Amino acid sequence: MPKVKIPTPLRQYTGGDKEVEVGGATAGEALGNLATEHPDLKQHLYTGDGKLRSFVNVYKGDEDIRYLDGPDTEVGDGDELSIIPSIAGGRC
Amino acid sequence: MPLKIGAGDVGHIHDHAREGYPEEVAGALIGMNVDGMKIVVDVWRAENTHEEERSRRFLIEPLKIKEFEERAEERDMDVLGFYHTHPDHPAEPSEYDREHAWPGYSYVIASVGSDNVEDMRSWTLKSDRSGYDEEPIVG
Numbered sequence: 086m087p088k089v090k091i092p093t094p095l096r097q098y099t100g101g102d103k104e105v106e107v108g109g110a111t112a113g114e115a116l117g118n119l120a121t122e123h124p125d126l127k128q129h130l131y132t133g134d135g136k137l138r139s140f141v142n143v144y145k146g147d148e149d150i151r152y153l154d155g156p157d158t159e160v161g162d163g164d165e166l167s168i169i170p171s172i173a174g175g176r177c
Numbered sequence: 178m179p180l181k182i183g184a185g186d187v188g189h190i191h192d193h194a195r196e197g198y199p200e201e202v203a204g205a206l207i208g209m210n211v212d213g214m215k216i217v218v219d220v221w222r223a224e225n226t227h228e229e230e231r232s233r234r235f236l237i238e239p240l241k242i243k244e245f246e247e248r249a250e251e252r253d254m255d256v257l258g259f260y261h262t263h264p265d266h267p268a269e270p271s272e273y274d275r276e277h278a279w280p281g282y283s284y285v286i287a288s289v290g291s292d293n294v295e296d297m298r299s300w301t302l303k304s305d306r307s308g309y310d311e312e313p314i315v316g
Contacts, residue, residue: 092242092246092279093246093255093256093281093282094279094280094281094282095279095280095281096281097280097281125304128305128306129279129280129306140277140279142239144239149239167243169239169240169242169243170239170242170279171236171237171238171239171242172203172223172235172236172237172242172259172277172279173227173234173235173236173237173277174203174234174235174261174270174271174273174274174277174278174284175201175227175230175233175234175235175261175271175273175274176201176233176263176264176266176271176273177233177266177271177272177273
């Protein structure tokens with residue numbers, strides 16, 4: 086099963102775990118399973134219509150999955166997915 | 178939970194805010210949780226890589242966040258949150274800030290004018306993302 090690295094702000098929803106093993110043959114499936122197993126994570130990863138939030142970045146190893154096959158990026162045993170925040174904001 | 182920032186680190190944030198004016202600047206708050214208080218022991222500047230409208234927008238790239246997380250971990254510390262500036266605007270989070278915020282992080286906002294930092298306040302996102310709670314900044 087692939088492993089997903091959890092960034093500091095989301096560890097409160099994984100019982101403090103920095104890394105979680107989840108089932109799934111693609112990055113999208115693995116993240117979906119992660120959100121199913123830890124439901125409080127869901128609203129921070131996905132918008133109301135089920136799309137990954139724009140400031141949620143998912144890397145397979147050192148590659149942003151946006152530049153691979155997106156949610157269809159294949160993952161297997163031993164692969165590591167990392168959820169990495171980008172931090173954005175502004176005054177209005 | 179109170180956020181403790183010493184005078185030296187407050188000074189670093191204020192210097193960065195003034196140097197960057199009228200653009201927004203941002204950086205990371207590095208430290209640890211001790212006895213119900215977040216203690217900042219260092220502040221690390223980040224480049225505002227937002228492509229346009231940097232007077233009212235900022236962006237810290239994910240690879241920079243990854244680097245911050247790794248550098249903090251090497252020092253047995255955490256990324257407690259981030260600071261950013263609101264040039265000529267109150268130190269209160271905007272709707273745009275809320276849409277882009279993460280739970281758990283402290284978001285320090287400094288209101289900066291042409292001459293000085295007018296105000297600095299810290300906020301955390303509510304767990305249901307509906308708004309913010311203010312947390313006291315202590316010296």
